[in-house]
Amino acid sequence: MQKHAAFLTLAFSSVAHTFSHLFTLLFATVVLVLEREWGMSYDTLFALSIPMSVLFGAAALPAGWLGDKWSASGMMALFFLGVGAGSIAAGFADSPLSLCLGLACIGLFASIYHPVGIPWLVRNASNRGRALGINGVFGSIGTASAALVAGLLANFYGWRAAFIVPGVVCLMVGLAFVWARQSDLLLDRGEDMSPQPQPEKADIWRVFWVMSATMLCTGLTFQATSFALPKVFDERLGATLGGSVLGIGGMVTLVYTLSALLQVVGGELADRYSLRGVYASAQWLQIPVIAIGMITVHPALVGVAALMVGLNVLGQPAENSLLARYTPPQWRGRAFGAKFVLTLGVGSLGAAMIPVIYRFTGSLDILFVVLGCCAIGAGAFALLLPKDNGNAAAPVSEPQAAE
Numbered sequence: 001m002q003k004h005a006a007f008l009t010l011a012f013s014s015v016a017h018t019f020s021h022l023f024t025l026l027f028a029t030v031v032l033v034l035e036r037e038w039g040m041s042y043d044t045l046f047a048l049s050i051p052m053s054v055l056f057g058a059a060a061l062p063a064g065w066l067g068d069k070w071s072a073s074g075m076m077a078l079f080f081l082g083v084g085a086g087s088i089a090a091g092f093a094d095s096p097l098s099l100c101l102g103l104a105c106i107g108l109f110a111s112i113y114h115p116v117g118i119p120w121l122v123r124n125a126s127n128r129g130r131a132l133g134i135n136g137v138f139g140s141i142g143t144a145s146a147a148l149v150a151g152l153l154a155n156f157y158g159w160r161a162a163f164i165v166p167g168v169v170c171l172m173v174g175l176a177f178v179w180a181r182q183s184d185l186l187l188d189r190g191e192d193m194s195p196q197p198q199p200e201k202a203d204i205w206r207v208f209w210v211m212s213a214t215m216l217c218t219g220l221t222f223q224a225t226s227f228a229l230p231k232v233f234d235e236r237l238g239a240t241l242g243g244s245v246l247g248i249g250g251m252v253t254l255v256y257t258l259s260a261l262l263q264v265v266g267g268e269l270a271d272r273y274s275l276r277g278v279y280a281s282a283q284w285l286q287i288p289v290i291a292i293g294m295i296t297v298h299p300a301l302v303g304v305a306a307l308m309v310g311l312n313v314l315g316q317p318a319e320n321s322l323l324a325r326y327t328p329p330q331w332r333g334r335a336f337g338a339k340f341v342l343t344l345g346v347g348s349l350g351a352a353m354i355p356v357i358y359r360f361t362g363s364l365d366i367l368f369v370v371l372g373c374c375a376i377g378a379g380a381f382a383l384l385l386p387k388d389n390g391n392a393a394a395p396v397s398e399p400q401a402a403e
Contacts, residue, residue: 008185009124010131012177013117014138016079019170020113021142021226022149023083023106024056026162027090028227029150029252032234032245033159040096042231043355048100052107053223053351057341059108064115064337068330072120073186075112080174082109087167091160102163115337122324122332132317133267137260140313143226144256151249203386207326210384212342214283215319217378219343221286221312221371224350229255229305231354232364236297251302258303259310266314275318275325276385282315283379287372294368308371322385 027049034045067075083106090102121135122128153162180186233241233248241247269278286308293304320336327335350370357366 005186006124008180009121010134012076012180012186013121014135015173016076016113016117017135017139018142018145019080019083019173020110020117021139022146023087023166023170024052024110025143025146025226026087026150026166027052027103029147029230029245029249030154030159030162032230032248033154037159038096043359045096046355048096049103049227050352051100052103053227055104055107056111057219057343059111060115060340061334061337063112064119064333064335064340067112067116067119067333067337072116072333073181075116076120077174077178077181079109079112079116080170080177082112084167084170084174085109087163087170091163091167111340114340115333118320119324119329119332119336122320123329127271128321128324129267129269129271129317131267132270132320133264136263136267136313136316140256140260140263144253144260147230147249147252148246149249151246155244155246204326206384206386207322210381211319211323211339213381214279214378215339216342217374217381218283218312218315218319219340220350221374221378222343222350224353224367224371225305225309225312227351228354228364228367231358232305232367233301235363236301237299240299255302255306255309258306259313262310262314263316267317269314270317270321274388275322276382276388279315279318279322279385280379280382282311282318283375283382286311286375287379290368290372290375294365294372 031042031045031049034040035042038045063075086102086105086109089105090099093099093102118132118135121131149166150162153165157165229252230248233251237251238248241251266278266282289304289308289311293301293308296304323335323339324332353367353370354364357364
């Protein structure tokens with residue numbers, strides 16, 4: 001029973017991770033179509049997504065609290081049903097205000113996943129780094145497929161289909177999840193399947209403050225990059241791609257598909273080597289790649305962007321493993337909620353910077369300078385983490401059968 005529940009937890013958590021990123025990024029491509037159809041400027045239209053970005057992070061803390069106090073699986077059911085309904089509502093919007101409200105609904109319910117779904121997965125994982133790596137790949141798939149899904153549906157069926165069709169799919173998965181939960185196929189485990197030594201109290205506080213800084217920097221980088229890439233490719237590769245929204249979406253998809261491979265590598269490294277070393281190295285390696293990306297106006301930018309994003313997500317399994325190691329299980333939802341308030345909520349400043357930079361400079365070149373500064377900050381703070389000898393969570397070869 002526990003073995004099957006662990007598999008279903010990984011499966012549903014991974015699909016939810018895909019949806020959490022896919023739905024919050026659909027608008028980044030749809031906005032290129034709305035520029036023409038609604039006759040509004042890019043910066044004005046893009047600003048409609050800021051409430052969604054803020055709620056995606058800011059609502060993570062109360063979502064994590066509810067996951068700890070009530071039910072992780074119950075909150076996940078709300079995630080699927082709420083995100084699906086919000087996306088369908090955005091697809092039927094007939095004004096900037098109604099579109100903004102639909103997007104905000106997506107952000108509110110999407111905020112449930114990271115502080116609830118990841119701790120839920122951690123508690124049921126025998127090989128924590130590997131599970132987080134696999135789960136992270138599905139998150140990258142969501143980020144990767146958002147531009148392609150939106151571009152494909154908008155190109156052939158109109159921009160409304162880019163919201164409505166994925167919304168219906170999300171609702172269907174949500175109904176399957178509710179059925180599995182009601183059939184007792186899922187467990188709300190209170191303790192970790194793979195127990196680990198209790199950390200020193202001083203190290204807990206040290207990690208809390210240091211990672212607050214690193215996660216803010218990595219969150220700003222991820223959010224700004226994921227929202228800006230469609231426009232960066234439009235500016236620099238638009239002529240090569242013939243101005244096709246589908247072509248731009250395809251390039252963004254390729255970037256995140258390639259970068260997902262490094263997240264699997266990051267998960268394996270997190271299980272085998274020093275979490276601090278893996279995490280810090282991922283930050284420092286981003287700096288020269290970001291510098292190259294800033295000056296590249298050539299199809300090679302696709303490969304550079306893939307490496308830039310890949311190094312950002314390479315450190316995610318180590319980051320989540322560090323947070324899980326230094327947080328008691330009963331507080332983990334709130335801890336991850338606080339993390340994603342920083343990485344997604346405060347990190348939404350990265351998305352908010354995009355229309356401001358574009359309005360004042362006419363391009364997004366300066367954004368690369370901001371990303372480089374964030375990587376330097378994250379790398380410097382990561383070196384202040386406690387030294388460790390690798391992931392201490394001992395893998396369990398075979399879970400015991402439920403009594």
